[in-house]
Amino acid sequence: MNILLLGGGGREHAIARSLAKSKRLNHLYIAPGNAGSSDYGTNVSLDILNFDLIKSWSLDQKIDMIIVGPEAPLVEGIYDAIKGDDKTNHISVIGPSADGAMLEGSKAFAKKFMSEFDIPTAAYLEVTNDNLVEGINYLKSNVGPYVLKADGLAAGKGVLIIEDTQEAIHSLKEMLAGQFGEASATVVIEQFLDGIEFSVFALTDGKDYVVLPVAKDYKRIGEGDTGLNTGGMGAVSPPPFVTKELMQKVEDRIVKPTIDGINARGFDYVGFVFIGLIRVGGEPFVIEYNCRMGDPETEVVFPRIQSDVIDLMEAASRGTLLDSKIEINPLTAAAVMLVSGGYPEAYQKGKKITNVPTTSNSIIFHAGTKVEEEHLVTSGGRVIAITSFGEDHKAALVSAKSIAEEIQFEGKYYRKDIGFDL
Numbered sequence: 001m002n003i004l005l006l007g008g009g010g011r012e013h014a015i016a017r018s019l020a021k022s023k024r025l026n027h028l029y030i031a032p033g034n035a036g037s038s039d040y041g042t043n044v045s046l047d048i049l050n051f052d053l054i055k056s057w058s059l060d061q062k063i064d065m066i067i068v069g070p071e072a073p074l075v076e077g078i079y080d081a082i083k084g085d086d087k088t089n090h091i092s093v094i095g096p097s098a099d100g101a102m103l104e105g106s107k108a109f110a111k112k113f114m115s116e117f118d119i120p121t122a123a124y125l126e127v128t129n130d131n132l133v134e135g136i137n138y139l140k141s142n143v144g145p146y147v148l149k150a151d152g153l154a155a156g157k158g159v160l161i162i163e164d165t166q167e168a169i170h171s172l173k174e175m176l177a178g179q180f181g182e183a184s185a186t187v188v189i190e191q192f193l194d195g196i197e198f199s200v201f202a203l204t205d206g207k208d209y210v211v212l213p214v215a216k217d218y219k220r221i222g223e224g225d226t227g228l229n230t231g232g233m234g235a236v237s238p239p240p241f242v243t244k245e246l247m248q249k250v251e252d253r254i255v256k257p258t259i260d261g262i263n264a265r266g267f268d269y270v271g272f273v274f275i276g277l278i279r280v281g282g283e284p285f286v287i288e289y290n291c292r293m294g295d296p297e298t299e300v301v302f303p304r305i306q307s308d309v310i311d312l313m314e315a316a317s318r319g320t321l322l323d324s325k326i327e328i329n330p331l332t333a334a335a336v337m338l339v340s341g342g343y344p345e346a347y348q349k350g351k352k353i354t355n356v357p358t359t360s361n362s363i364i365f366h367a368g369t370k371v372e373e374e375h376l377v378t379s380g381g382r383v384i385a386i387t388s389f390g391e392d393h394k395a396a397l398v399s400a401k402s403i404a405e406e407i408q409f410e411g412k413y414y415r416k417d418i419g420f421d422l
């Protein structure tokens with residue numbers, strides 16, 4: 001198979017590595033890719049939101065399958081663009097149609113979906129300028145902390161958690177007035193859930209599914225989960241608190257009803273469903289849906305998948321996942337993310353990266369890297385993820401952190417406490 005993988009982060013490097021293990025792969029292209037993904041295929045500079053260009057390029061290169069890493073092309077309708085054209089509809093697309101991607105693209109849409117299919121989630125109210133008074137009364141009649149979510153995509157920044165009622169009312173007005181642009185013209189106010197978060201991933205063909213390894217990511221920049229939110233500073237798979245019993249509840253009450261809901265709504269959904277969950281008093285609740293894999297979760301989830309991932313994705317695109325089994329490495333994988341000094345606020349790029357080990361039992365996943373005048377340099381906030389295996393997360397993290405110490409670039413920072421709460 002000739003495959004085009006869209007995206008250029010650690011997630012895509014990790015997917016590329018798994019694809020390259022398959023005997024089914026002929027040629028892999030990654031757009032735009034990074035300095036690590038080029039070990040497994042050819043990086044190409046295509047605008048991943050220019051669907052006409054992607055279609056004509058894919059025809060020229062005889063692409064059989066397009067795997068979409070990030071959410072933006074999905075929400076913008078890349079699936080529909082490829083499948084709606086006689087010339088390209090033979091190409092498999094891993095990633096849902098635009099209507100399925102609304103599960104990530106609109107929080108209000110996702111809440112209505114969960115309510116329709118009885119999927120456990122926090123109580124909520126949808127607010128626009130038209131029912132602002134109702135929104136204010138909702139805040140006044142509940143106690144903090146309040147969770148305010150911009151409805152649309154806001155690069156992971158659109159969720160505010162506020163203790164004080166007056167402050168929450170003020171923020172609600174600010175959001176509706178355009179704090180996050182169009183994305184916050186609608187706001188979802190949610191009941192605050194107190195518990196520990198984890199992420200469950202399924203690959204679906206729109207009616208059946210396989211569950212991928214479960215993971216937990218660490219979003220805050222500071223140790224002890226403090227400071228600003230980032231794309232993700234590390235991950236562990238599996239987190240030990242996700243017992244078989246909890247996972248069974250997740251599958252029965254959440255994964256299966258979600259896929260049944262997708263089927264009932266008639267969405268063309270071939271791809272990944274990423275369910276952000278929280279455990280409250282032993283019971284799982286949905287925090288959010290994403291229509292793609294997570295980053296850095298993919299850097300611990302994909303290395304644990306021992307089955308041929310191209311076989312799995314092909315089964316998804318043919319609608320035959322019911323017959324698929326997935327084999328998972330029982331060891332624990334843990335990832336530590338090296339980031340640029342200053343991230344997630346302003347940071348510098350172009351710093352020379354040295355001491356990257358060429359042989360080790362760990363896996364080095366590039367995120368924001370590129371090659372400039374034959375030197376590996378930083379090109380983003382999140383620079384490199386180091387994934388190691390162990391009997392448990394502690395053992396895995398000893399290896400990952402020793403390599404995190406070794407690799408050097410000016411301003412390097414990483415969290416030394418990944419897994420501290422497990």
Ligand code: AMP
Nearest residue numbers: 122147159190191192193194276287288
């Ligand atoms: P989201 O973009 O919906 O995943 O929200 C971002 C983060 O906000 C989540 O990872 C949680 O840490 C937090 N969060 C979202 N919804 C809630 C909730 N209902 N209760 C408590 N925390 C929440």
Ligand code: GLY
Nearest residue numbers: 217232294295296
């Ligand atoms: N790590 C969280 C995400 O990919 O959205």
